[in-house]
Amino acid sequence: MKFQEGVFLVVIFFLAYTQLVKGQHQPREDCKLKCGNVTIEYPFGISTDCYYPGDDNFNLTCDVEEKLLLFGIIQVTNISHSGHVSALFNRFADCNDEQSDETNGIAMEYRLGSSFSLSSNNKFTLVGCNALSLLSTFGKQNYSTGCLSLCNSQPEANGRCNGVGCCTTEDFSVPFDSDTFQFGSGRLRNQVNNSLDLFNTSVYQFNPCTYAFLVEDGKFNFDSSKDLKNLRNVTRFPVALDWSIGNQTCEQAGSTRICGKNSSCYNSTTRNGYICKCYEGYDGNPYRSEGCKDINECISDTHNCSDPKTCRNRDGGFDCKCPSGYDLNSSMSCTRPEYKRTRIFLVIIIGVLVLLLAAICIQHATKQRKYTKLRRQFFEQNGTLGYLDPEYYTTGLLNEKSDVYSFGVVLMELLSGQKALCFERPQASKHLVSYFVSATEENRLHEIIDDQVLNEDNQKEIQEAARIAVECTRLMGKERPRMKEVAVELETLSVKTTKHNWSDQYREENLHLLGSNIVSSQGDTNSRGYDSVKNVALLDIEAGR
Incomplete structure (x- = not known):
């Protein structure tokens, strides 16, 4: 029996000790x-x-x-929970009747406990003409403040407490250790010593009393026509008090802090002691052991997702999740990705070609033979008419300059909007290369350039592009520039033409002519081109120069 009683006492002691320590x-x-x-x-x-x-x-x-x-x-x-209490405190009144008999008020005095203090979010206010108010606090540091209000006639009803009929303290910084305070008000006395107070007799009809009170900032709006008469018969005003737990900081309190789950301890900034606050995204009583619980912003409608259906709650917050294929923009709404259509026509062409040329240069050394074979097969089947290097007919070989020639023909097609070879055109213009070169040398370039490409803003750039195309299609391979030189000139031309806006108008034509271009991480290039003879997409070329 004694053993059981001993065990019971140990359990009780342990539970009490656990609660005390925690x-x-x-x-x-x-x-x-x-x-x-x-x-x-x-x-x-x-x-x-x-x-x-x-x-x-x-x-x-x-x-x-x-x-x-x-x-x-x-x-x-x-x-x-954040360490504030709102309470009602009486106002002080000092009155005179029409015979100048005084009814002196007794200064209001309050004592606050050790866990409470006056908040700086209060105003000490005086309502009355020719009056002075004073508030004093007592503690380890004494503190006094007050204000003065003057007027000999009914002030204008402008709602301002600016020293005419009403005044207030601008800075209310009471020492945090003040546990007692008192306040009051009174009329100013003139220097004439007679039975009538000249100041009072000039104002008592519309202001028989002076009033002093503490009030929470923003909770009192002065109205001279009503407040000077009787303060609208209001006898108590809301006052803000600060409170905290104990007189130790969070660090000093250590494990004895009473902050619960999902909350943090903060040192009080207005007095000794500490307060507890829930984590952001949590709500509840942070002073209980179970602490704060997650706020479901999606249900409480405290999220900022444009579409409530996209809101996904999580611990301590929420996310706006868009369906597949949509992106979340800055306004927290889901939209399909918008691809900018601000690149000009030549920049698109040049960008694709520069990427192609870079891939060709990287793969040139390792895949020369395979590419040459593929190129020969392609041109024998599809490229004999219009694209094939004239030197191939005599040598039977394809080289880097053959690519330059083919590239020049493609560039002419892009600029003119015409096929490389068309039997429906007049005899002199059936072959695009000879027709293009002739028009360029005779200064008739405007006759052959596509009207959708040429405009007043890009004539110089089009002429430069035409010159490059003519140089690429010279009859002798040694007279043609190298691919690297072509790339440099195209990059220079790209910089000059970035201010023109062609792509918005001709985006579909560009994509139709260029197809698509993909460069893999190993450098392989897949290019889908356009057969102007058969009017179909063709050619998957792996690597090349």
Whole structure:
């Protein structure tokens, strides 16, 4: 029996010790969570074992009228997990009747517990003419502030509290260790010593009282026509208080901190102690052991996805996921990829050809023989008419300059929009090369260039491209430039022509003429060309020069 009692005591001691070390005291399950319309959440409570132990400042009272009270006298209207409480504090009034009899108010004095202090998000305000207000706090450091309001007649109703009928403190920085404060107001006295106060007798009809009060920033708007008379019969104003747990920093509190799951500890910036905050994307009570829970932004409609169907919740946040084939843009909406159509006609041609030439140069040494064989077979079957190097008829060999000649013919086709060989044209122009060369030498280039290609802005570039085509198709191979030289000239021409915008208008024709070009990681090039004789796409060439 004694053994069982000993085990029981050990278990009780262990559980109590665990809770103490972890700092995770938890309120009872039956704690009242509402008083009137104010929610009460831990570390606050209104009964034993429902508030943070060891600090009676968090022990609130819910009176018979369902008003939540701090220290039994200050009504609480809101409690925030972020270390703020909103409460109602009485205003001070000092009044004179028509016979100049004074009803002096008693300075308002409040004592705050060690866990509370006045927030800097308050304004000390005075309403009245020819009056002075003063607020003083007491603690390790004493602090005083006040303001002065002057007026001998009814001020203009402009809603501004600027020292005429109303004044307020611009900077309200109360020392964090102030636990007591008091405030009041009074009329200014003139230097004439008689039974009537000239200042008061000039204003008492529209301003019989002066009022001093603390109010949360933005919660009071001055109206001279109503407030100078009786402050609209308002006797209490909302005041912001800061609160924190204990008087230690997060580091000093260590494992005794009461911050729960998915929350962080922050040192209070307004007073001693610390506060707990949920991680971003989480919500709940960070002071309970179960802590904060993930916010489902997709359900709560707190996401910024343009289409709610694309919202995907995750722990601590959300993602906007687009369907396959769509991209997420800066406005968080899904759109199909838009390919820019700002490249000009010649830049597209030159870019494709430069890539082709680069691949040809890389593969030249290793695949010369295979490419030559393929080229010979191709030209014998398809290229004899129009594209084949004239020297091939006499030598039976194809070389680098043969490629240059074929390239020149293709370039002429692109510029003129005509086939390399067409028997429907007049005798002198059946063969495109001779016709093109003749037109260039006789300064009749405009007759042969396609109207869709030539315009007022690109005449110089077209002439340069035509010159390159003529040089590539010279009769003697040794008079033709090398492929590398052609590439250099095309790159130079590309720079000059980037300001022209042809591709938007002729994109489909360009793609039709050029086909597609793919260069693999090993350098193999697959090029799909255009047979102007058969009017069909043809030729898959692997490698080459």
